[in-house]
Amino acid sequence: MNNLKTEIKEAVENKETMKHVLNYYLVSNKYDADTEFEQIRKQLLITAQKTTSWNETRPVRWIYLEKTLLEEINIGEFVLSKAKILEIAANTNQPISDPDEVEAFLGYYHRIGTYAYFKDLPDCVVMLPQWLANAFRCIVFADIFQDDVSIITEWNQFRTTGRLSENCLDRLFSCQSVEIKEHRDQILALMEKFDIIVRPKIKLESNEIVQESHYFVPCMTRTEDFAKVIGLFKCESKSSWLCLELEFLPPPLTTSLLIAYSRELAVASVVDSTGDNGPVFYSNFALFYLKDAEDEMLLIAAHKNIIQMQVWKRGHIKRSYSSLRQKINECIHRLGRFFQMKLCYKTKLKCSALSLTDCSGMEDIDKFKEETQYFCKIHSGFRCTNEMSSDWIETTLKQTLTKEQINASRMSMITRDVLTDALYDRLAMDSTPFRSRTECDIPYLYAELRRQNRHMPTKGSWGGSLTDIKDKHKKIGDDIERIRLIQSEILHLSPFAINSSRYTDLCRLVRDVAKRMELNNNKNTDYTNDVKDILQQGVSHKQFEEQEKRN
Ligand SMILES: [Zn+2]
Known part of the structure; x- marks a missing residue:
């Protein structure tokens, strides 16, 4: 037990990570003693009461359906089709005949881990995760x-x-x-x-791209060969490193990240001792070919709690990879949702000549934006600074966007991400959303909350304009209205731009709304942090176009 404790302590070195460790319980994956599980159960109960989903309301008929399904499990039916579940649902004591409600039921029980259900695998709803x-x-x-x-x-x-x-x-x-x-x-x-197995596309030495016919289990592959494998590839130049330093990096996250990239990019391969083309795809690093760029490869590797990225080039091409930075941010955000974890990280850069494992030379990317010089210990000087910023920070495109366009993009991102989250979480606290978060937008959520009518705005009725809501109106209903009105304002922007005085007002407004909503939704500082992040981040041309297009 003590050895294991020490191992865990070593694996989670910093204080930030240690706070994720609540207690230690020793369980075997072969022999399970009830006493340990009883202790875990007690701790879970204490922890659960502190979470936001505790005491959420669910329709009573869901419990009847859950009980009926339990009978199926008891007779050894561990996998059911959705069609079968619909049939069962229609015949319980409290029947559910609306397929949308059964969909919501399955979605909810999948999210809390009772069943495993994926919309695109309707023939296979797993009723018992242990199975x-x-x-x-x-x-x-x-x-x-x-x-x-x-x-x-x-x-x-x-x-x-x-x-x-x-x-x-x-x-x-x-x-x-x-x-x-x-x-x-x-x-x-x-x-x-579940990202456990994958059939990656592989680029052969002949430059032909083939889909692997066999499955790969990346979490099974040995990882100590990094230097050996990587040493087999020759390239003429390399970009500087982009490093995402997470507070806590669970190994399955790295594997899922690599699998997500393998769904889009071809994996590089080496001919192994048996003459086969083996993909450079391991549990904690992989080498990909960048799309439409035969002579550029992308290395993604995890070292301790840091995910790192570097572009390897056959020639000496110079171009910005800030779109790759944006993409990995989006990908991690998406995985955070999948793993139901809030993933906090700092973005840093380090000189191209440093090795993967050398993390002492990392510098915060914001320092580069402030044009602070980077002292490179390998090259004993400041000359790497420009190259590092041009690799990962968009400089040319930024100039083509006006300040007003950047304002509009930021406000649109806040509305679509944070404020929509806030309404969704509100709805989830009051009742059971019939749709998952990704299927909800503000007009839908507003309509639902208004229909349920639990949070009447101060003025005593729904609707109206921003001028109807006074600063002192701080009820949940007032903020629901504010969110609808902000969204509507962004939607009707023409051109897609916000002048600086309106932007200042809107920033104040969304900050206040985010603060009150996170308090009311028991979300700690989730929304205010997200707002802060969006307001501080740069806006790329691509992001601008995306936000403008959505409006
Ligand atoms: Zn250097």
């Missing part, structure tokens, strides 16, 4: 085959490269229980959904 975990384990922890001589070569290949041959896969499934065997295709589809 799914067992099925996954048969692949990820399949050490039982080590002694099976007939499969030893493929097994070793799997352990070193993560490539799961058809033969290997057959063997793995052949000794599983019947209900795992008969759901083989669905289990594999779910594993792809």
Whole structure:
């Protein structure tokens, strides 16, 4: 136990990360003693009461449906189709006949981890996550085959490269229980959904791009070969490093990030000892070809709690990679939602000549924006500064946007992200949203909240304009109206620009609304931090176009 504690302490070195550790419980993945679980249960109950979803209201008929579904689980039906669930729902004591409500039911229970349900896999709703975990384990922890001589070569290949041959896969499934065997295709589809297995596109040495026919299990691949693997690639120049230093970086996040990139970019490959093309795709680093750029490769690698990115070039091309920076920010934001984690990180840069593991030379990207000189310890001077800023900070495009256009883009981003979150969270506290967050916009959320009529604005009726709401009106309903009106103002901007005096007023307004809403929604400082981030970040041409187009 003490050894494990020390290991955890070493893995989470800084104070920021330590605050995620509440207590230690020792459980085995083979033998589970009830006492430990009872203690965990107690702690969970204490923790749960502090969370925002505690005491949320749900329709009572959902409980009837949950109970009826439990009977299915008890007779060994661990996987049901959505059609079957619709049928069951229509025949409980308190029937649900609206398919949208069943959709909301499944979406909600998926989010809280009771079932596993994906809209695009309607034939496969997993009713018992433990069953799914067992099925996954048969692949990820399949050490039982080590002694099976007939499969030893493929097994070793799997352990070193993560490539799961058809033969290997057959063997793995052949000794599983019947209900795992008969759901083989669905289990594999779910594993792809959960970013556990992937079939990446690989670029061969001949420059041909092929889709891998075998699955890869990136979390299985050994990682100590970074220097060796990377040493096989020659390039003439490299960009400086973009480093995202997270407070806490869970390993599955890195793997999911790499898998997300592999869905869009072709993975570089090396010919391995058996003559096969092995993708450079491991649990904590991967090398991709940038789209439409045959002579540029993108390395993404994690070291400790830092995700790092570097572009490798065949020639000495100079161009800005700030769009890559934007993209990785978006990707991490999306994964944060998927993992239901608030991912906080600082963006830093370091000189191209530094190695992945050398983190002492990192400097905050904001310093570059303020045009502070970067002292490079490798080159003993300041000459790397310009190159680093032109690699990752957009300088040319920024000039083409006017201040008023940047104001409008920022306000639009705040409305679409933070204020929509605030209304959605409000709705989720009052009732059960029938749609997931991504399917909701402000007009929909406003209409729902207004229909439920729990938060009448101070003036005693809904609707009206901003001038109807006085500064002293601080009810939840007043802020719901304010959000609708801000959104409507942004929507009707023509041209898409906001002058500086209006911008100052709007900034004050959204800050106040965000502050009150986060207090009322028990969201700590989530909204005010997000607003602050958006107001401080630069706006790229692409972001401007996106926001303008949406309006
Ligand atoms: Zn340097």
